[in-house]
Amino acid sequence: MTTLKKMARHLPWILVLLMPRCVLAHGGEDHGDEARAPVSLSASGPQLELKSPEVELLGMVRDGRLTVYADRYATNEPILNAKIELESTNGNGHKLQLRPAQDGSYAAAADWLQQPGTYEVVVSVEAAGVEDLLIGSLQIPGLKPGEASGRTWLDYGKWAAGGMTGVIALLALFKFIRRRKGAAASLALPVLAAVLLGGHSHPGFAHGDEDHGAPPTAAPAATAVNVMPAAAQRAPVRLPDGSVVMPKPAQRLLGIRTVLGEPRDIARTVTLNGQISADPNFSGRVQSSQAGRIAAPAGGFPSLGMKVAKGQILAWIEPAASSIDTGNQQAQLAELSSRLGLAEKRAQRLEQLAGSLPQKEIDAARAEAVSLKARKAAVAASLFQREALRAPVAGAVSQSSVVAGQVVDAREILFEVIDPSRLRVEAVAYDTALSGQVAGASGVTTGNQPLRLAFIGQSYQLREQALPMQFGIQAPAPALSVGQPVQVFVQTRQTLRGIAVPQASVTKNSSGETMVWVHAAAERFVPKKVNVQPLDAQSVAVLEGLHDGDRVVTQGAALLTQIR
């Protein structure tokens, strides 16, 4: 009786002490997985995760079959057609030749993979351009498949909460009964409690095969996955800490690619707004020098976009004159005609008297006749001749606003000709400190077409509080139009230290903060808030938030953000 009594007294306390430990072992603490853990395990089966600066290897053992995914470490590009050999160095020196499977993974089956234990493995990977040797250990826990499956993490939490409430209730009841009824009855209760709790203690201990090295938060994904029959059906999942676990097959499907972040000196870049303008050496306007009536040239008026050669006639203009002007001109013409007739006759007569008259007089009469003839011709021409409007440069007609018979004023712009391959960008800088600081430039159109720009010059006079700057567009240039808005990235002579990543890497999180995805482990992606500045049309510089050697997701970053 006394021993039983003692037991009874201690039992509740033992139970109380036991319960919270089991539950709190997975409180979401970080067990230092950032330190490179060569092996990470999850409930879905023992995992082999090895990495070197060249290769990242992820292996899973399921029912004695090892499946390995090999990717390039820096880019996450799958290594295909490789010769992968696994050798267990401790113990009995097993060797495994992994054969490529259709989905780009490698697999091999062996009996020893079913025996629990820790195996130190050396893996050699040989493929085109890759030759590597990796070492690590493969842990095969002694757990029968399916033992821990079927219970999600949530269940464990419920069990734990329920258990603790039960214990507290029992304790209260126990004290109450002991005070009232004495020892005999008080003994029965703890025994009952023990039986009750013992029957359900399994969930509390069920964390036998999770990995303490892997983020504990990975457990829900892994446990849920365990129910699935095949590895291919594992779905990407967002963890409570914001990171994403994406199985390798899904990564391959979405084409997730990364780039290794290397800090370097990057020119401080300023973004300016600009627009395409015409190069004055390769564009021109056609204006009439006098008022008149438009007439079409042979072949008609040029249409928009028509290629014209330099000097090509685009239109005729017939000078418009009032009737008084015309009358005066005609009167003058008539007078000149009669004077010309007289002068010619006089010159003929004097020529017949050559020798008896001084040669001087004959010459004067002849010169007068010639002069009158020229004057008549000039007046006649002004009455009836048309003016040709010619293309000042070779190019394409970009503006044409005339119709036949239209009467135009002098100086009116009738045509504009532009060479579309010779354009410029004009941008305005509101920061006058940029003056003389331009080291290089690039641009992007509203249609996201990149432009290679070369700085031509800047004005030293503010125009509407801003400094105009001119840039030449270097070949190859996309099809552009004058007036099209362009964003210009001006690299200044100041430098900053940062990591250059492609524009596509940068995404926004739900609260609108700028972030990038970092490939932290083979199947884990972590969002990192970053401070960026545009570098050029395609890349940005990350100034804060990334470390040297972080693998930044370039392709598929937006897809990762969408995983809930």
Added chain:
Amino acid sequence: MKYLNPSVLTLALLFSQGALAHSDEYLDTQTAPHGGQLRMVQQYHFELVVKASEVSVYVTDHSGKKQDTQGATGTATLLSGTGKASVKLTPAGDNQMKGSGQFKLAPDMKVVVSIALAGQPALQARFTPMQKASATPDDHDMSH
């Protein structure tokens, strides 16, 4: 969290920091006592020296203090263009582990080493003995 032993936590923190402090690039900028390549393996530094058909590994702690290799076992696996070779490492006095085998030196050769000090689990390291990362000390200062 309060059920966790604070000393365990402190230890874990210490280790995780140690792991971050010595990157391979940084170690390559350090002059190793025997002219080999240094790698950090948990609380130790392994230095690999590869000569024609001979492999030596020197074990020190982070401050360069020699660790006795008496009773230790280990293997080294070497991969070069021509093939893979495995070399058994045996204690060779002081803090040295030594072994010899048939292999050729190549500029892009890779070596993985596994050493279990007496009464301790095996520790593994990967080396590229002929290629030291060309990082400058300045880079290291910037990144840390």
